[in-house]
Amino acid sequence: MLLRSRYLIIIMCFFASLANAARSPFELAGSTIPAGERRSFVASVADTDMQIPITVFHGIDSGPVLTLSAGTHGDEFPAITALHRLRSEIDSAVLKGTLILVHAANLPALHQYGLSALHPGDKKNLNREFPGSANGSDTERLAHFLTEEIIGSSDYLADLHSGSAYQQLWPHIYAPFVGDEALDARTLAWAKASGMRHIILYGDRPRDPANSISYPNTAMTRGKPGLTLEIGDRGQNEEEDVLAYLDALHRLIVGIDMLPSTLPASEGQIIYEQLVEVETPVEGFFESKCKIGEFVEKGALLGIVRDYFGEPIAELRAPNRGIVLMLRNAPPANKGAALITLGVQ
Incomplete structure (x- = not known):
């Protein structure tokens, strides 16, 4: 009986240690987020005046770290609005794992006069400068921050886009592939979980982590599923596009078991x-x-x-x-x- 009691104590201590590990604070860009809490803060990009608004939900229970990132380009708005609303809908007490919302990855591009995707300082496209450089131009430094701080802290990444001021688009999602069968399969399965009907297999980006070019491809070259969503167009911020984004984002969170599912299964998906x-x-x-x-x-x-x-x-x-x-x-x-x-x- 004494031996059984000792085993019981050991088992209880083991599970208690797991619980304590799950409740460890989450560190991101100089901020500390306790388990079960939500924190919104503005992160600074080193040696620049650039800032990035971020919200982190750190669940009580352990699970993956997912980043949903909007505003890579300065003229794409529905995803930014969708993240505003998502911020008020997530409950850290129910969430498994950690959810990072990058509300606007490229504030200088967002706030320049007129609609443009490019950073006003160096006229570069952030989504073509990854993994960036700590000593480069403003866009390269921004890409470096997103690579080291955001992707480096994440297990999954979804980069959220829409059509620019001069572009119409049909809602679709890119599922990149990099020649790693297991990673590519996980990424495609996650893309399907979004519920978006049109899925594009995309393998045209470099597979070199030092020359990864785009935001999600940088995640992929580091062994992490990375998707690109495209919803909304013409530089507009239409309600139907915001709602479509919210549906897809909820499904992506549910698709990696971070929240319980109450959503109906998606049907009729087409792969290009x-x-x-x-x-x-x-x-x-x-x-x-x-x-x-x-x-x-x-x-x-x-x-x-x-x-x-x-x-x-x-x-x-x-x-x-x-x-x-x-x-x-x-x-x-x-x-x-x-x-x-x-x-x-």
Whole structure:
């Protein structure tokens, strides 16, 4: 009996130690978040005046660390609004693991005059500068912070985008692959869990961690699932897009068992194996002959480019059958610009 009691005490101590480990505070960018609490703070990028607003939910129970990050580009708003609302909906007492909300990853781009995706200081695209540099330009330093602090602290990353001021897009999600079968399978399964209907397999980014280029690809090259969501377009902040984002984000959280599920299963998802861009061979004035979300056959007329007298100088036709996922929303067209993007199964 005494021996059994000792074993019972040992087992109880073991589980108590696990509970205490799960309740250990979470450290991020100089802030400490106790278990069961939510903290919102503004992180500073070293040796710059750049700041990043962040909220962390640190659950009482152990689980993965998930980052949902909005505002990589300065003219993409629905995800920022969705994270505002998500912040008031998550309960740290119920959450398993830790949820990081990066409310606006690129504040300088967000607050510059006029709509632009680029950082105003160096005119660079943050989503092309990863993993960045601690001694580089402003955008490179920002990418370095996101790589070291955010991705370095995360197990999963979702980078949240929408169409820019001159772009229409059909809601879709990118599931990158990097040649690691187990990681690629986990990433695709997580993309499916989002409930978004259109899923694009994407393997075009470099597989070198030192030259990872984009935010989610940087996570992938470090062995962590990273997704890109695209909901909303034309530089707008429409309610239906915010609601669509909230649904997808809840599903992503549930999809890795951080919250209990009350959502119905998603149906009818389509997987595309490539994107095909249709470029204009000439400079001119673009006139679309297709609609976003439309399924087109190979050879279908997608658009016309006219000269400045209104005469047609080029026809843009579908090189493959597929769905119109992205479409230029403004007439001026530079030679070589991709005006239409098709998703091809």
